[in-house]
Amino acid sequence: MGELFLEARNISKAYEGVQALDNVGLSLGKGSIHCLVGENGSGKSTLIKIIGGVVTSDAGEIVIDGGHFHHLSAIESIREGIQIIYQDLSLFPNLTVAENISLNQMVERRTQVVDWKEIRAIAERALVELGEEIDLNILVEDLSVARKQVVAIGRALTQNAKLIIMDEPTSAITREEVDHLFEVIHRLKAKGIGTLFVSHKLNEVFEIAETVTVLRDGRKVGDYDASDLTNDKLTFLMTGETIEYHPYTVDSQVVSEPPVLEVRNLTRKDEYTDVSFSVRRGEILGITGLIGSGRTEVALSVCGLNQPHSGEILVESEPVTIGSPRKANQLGISYLPEDRLTQGLFQHQSIGDNTVIAILRRLLSKLGLIDWTEKTRVQDHWVNELAIKTPSAEVSASSLSGGNQQRVVLAKWLATEPKVFFLDGPTIGIDIGSKSNIHEIIRELARKGMAIVMISDEIEEVRNNCNRILIMRKGRIAGEIEDPTSVDDAEIFRQISGKNGSEVPRT
Ligand SMILES: Nc1ncnc2c1ncn2[C@@H]1O[C@H](COP(=O)(O)OP(=O)(O)OP(=O)(O)O)[C@@H](O)[C@H]1O
Ligand SMILES: [Mg+2]
Numbered sequence: 001m002g003e004l005f006l007e008a009r010n011i012s013k014a015y016e017g018v019q020a021l022d023n024v025g026l027s028l029g030k031g032s033i034h035c036l037v038g039e040n041g042s043g044k045s046t047l048i049k050i051i052g053g054v055v056t057s058d059a060g061e062i063v064i065d066g067g068h069f070h071h072l073s074a075i076e077s078i079r080e081g082i083q084i085i086y087q088d089l090s091l092f093p094n095l096t097v098a099e100n101i102s103l104n105q106m107v108e109r110r111t112q113v114v115d116w117k118e119i120r121a122i123a124e125r126a127l128v129e130l131g132e133e134i135d136l137n138i139l140v141e142d143l144s145v146a147r148k149q150v151v152a153i154g155r156a157l158t159q160n161a162k163l164i165i166m167d168e169p170t171s172a173i174t175r176e177e178v179d180h181l182f183e184v185i186h187r188l189k190a191k192g193i194g195t196l197f198v199s200h201k202l203n204e205v206f207e208i209a210e211t212v213t214v215l216r217d218g219r220k221v222g223d224y225d226a227s228d229l230t231n232d233k234l235t236f237l238m239t240g241e242t243i244e245y246h247p248y249t250v251d252s253q254v255v256s257e258p259p260v261l262e263v264r265n266l267t268r269k270d271e272y273t274d275v276s277f278s279v280r281r282g283e284i285l286g287i288t289g290l291i292g293s294g295r296t297e298v299a300l301s302v303c304g305l306n307q308p309h310s311g312e313i314l315v316e317s318e319p320v321t322i323g324s325p326r327k328a329n330q331l332g333i334s335y336l337p338e339d340r341l342t343q344g345l346f347q348h349q350s351i352g353d354n355t356v357i358a359i360l361r362r363l364l365s366k367l368g369l370i371d372w373t374e375k376t377r378v379q380d381h382w383v384n385e386l387a388i389k390t391p392s393a394e395v396s397a398s399s400l401s402g403g404n405q406q407r408v409v410l411a412k413w414l415a416t417e418p419k420v421f422f423l424d425g426p427t428i429g430i431d432i433g434s435k436s437n438i439h440e441i442i443r444e445l446a447r448k449g450m451a452i453v454m455i456s457d458e459i460e461e462v463r464n465n466c467n468r469i470l471i472m473r474k475g476r477i478a479g480e481i482e483d484p485t486s487v488d489d490a491e492i493f494r495q496i497s498g499k500n501g502s503e504v505p506r507t
Pocket of ligand 2: 044401402
């Protein structure tokens with residue numbers, strides 16, 4: 001591993017009813033690139049927060065550069081060179097790039113007078129160090145997620161970071177941006193700055209990590225050299241089982257039925273052009289393409305969130321106008337948003353309330369009272385079905401791990417029992433074991449007669465689960481794969497990117 005920088009020793013942490021961490025140790029070398037992996041709720045974020053001093057452990061100690069801390073505070077952690085970049089990045093959207101990068105340092109100096117020159121100079125230095133160019137005067141809210149990440153890393157550098165911790169940094173950025181982030185991580189390493197990285201995308205873990213630590217249920221499974229692991233081996237270490245997929249097929253009867261949903265020549269200027277497709281009951285139709293290919297925009301249009309400029313939508317062969325999500329719901333169309341951490345979850349309400357929020361009308365009696373027995377039945381059913389890791393559906397959604405929060409949003413839309421269900425990135429942020437559970441639930445819903453449209457940039461996910469795949473490129477349907485078992489990932493990747501398929505696909 002080289003020279004040791006940080007050691008977490010015998011860390012334990014319990015929350016009400018949950019042992020989040022049980023006697024876990026972690027050693028990080030100076031300048032090393034280390035991945036932390038494990039299923040949803042296995043304790044990854046908790047361990048990170050303890051290293052960052054924002055959560056206090058019940059037992060154990062943190063040793064940084066030879067200094068021992070039993071109750072490491074956030075200020076001490078920062079002083080020791082640890083910087084955490086949370087998924088929400090904690091930037092100020094209405095301040096400029098320069099201000100965001102320099103703010104902490106200016107505050108620390110307790111400067112009375114705002115020295116604009118100095119603010120720019122600090123920010124410029126940080127960006128030069130990263131080898132990045134971003135207009136310092138731009139407001140952060142106008143940047144893409146990937147650029148915001150760079151700003152957050154820049155800010156970390158101004159705080160003399162020796163270790164940068166990133167909790168699922170790649171879940172909301174495009175593949176090209178992931179490549180770029182990995183370059184930045186290598187540049188940091190060249191300067192002796194280490195990275196600790198959480199990801200559910202195992203192929204990324206293999207690409208970037210030198211060392212991998214696996215957690216399961218709050219316990220450490222082990223530390224491994226990334227070069228000694230394979231996808232299957234790592235999956236097994238995380239879940240304790242091997243996962244196999246069987247192709248999803250529909251029988252000929254389904255194929256002869258009229259479609260539930262048909263889209264004809266749908267166009268929205270600058271977003272997508274002349275998009276036509278249909279989906280039948282029992283089908284899982286995959287739509288894949290790069291971020292920006294128009295796949296999400298089309299789905300939003302069909303779900304009443306993004307008005308098309310021309311074209312037709314038919315539900316059960318009747319032409320319809322879908323002017324709002326409410327109208328879509330009345331027609332039996334639901335949409336699971338891609339960005340679920342910010343859309344669609346009420347953090348401070350209970351898991352149960354979040355689950356039934358979209359079907360409240362159904363739970364109301366004639367007198368306008370809520371049918372509590374039915375509410376409890378529905379919420380317990382989905383907590384069970386989606387294996388949401390919680391002591392009870394009555395606790396607040398904010399107490400759940402990230403991946404479990406995502407399941408609550410999934411439950412909310414499943415409870416509406418739609419006829420057509422658009423799932424945009426249904427398993428983003430969800431661990432590999434639960435991913436296959438969720439895939440099985442989606443298949444079961446389709447088998448029971450729901451029409452499913454699965455939008456994903458993970459080629460493997462659509463190939464494993466869909467009976468038919470549409471490929472979108474630059475706002476158009478660029479191809480259709482009638483039999484996903486007949487093609488390999490490289491071929492799909494070639495169609496998605498419009499490039500030659502010699503390169504190995506990396507989703
Ligand atoms: N503030 C809290 N209150 C109660 N329980 C909590 C709290 N924070 C975390 N937990 C529980 O601790 C356990 C570990 O959660 P943690 O967030 O560390 O998981 P994770 O490995 O980061 O999962 P994910 O991949 O879903 O993000 C979970 O069971 C979670 O419900
Ligand atoms: Mg987490």
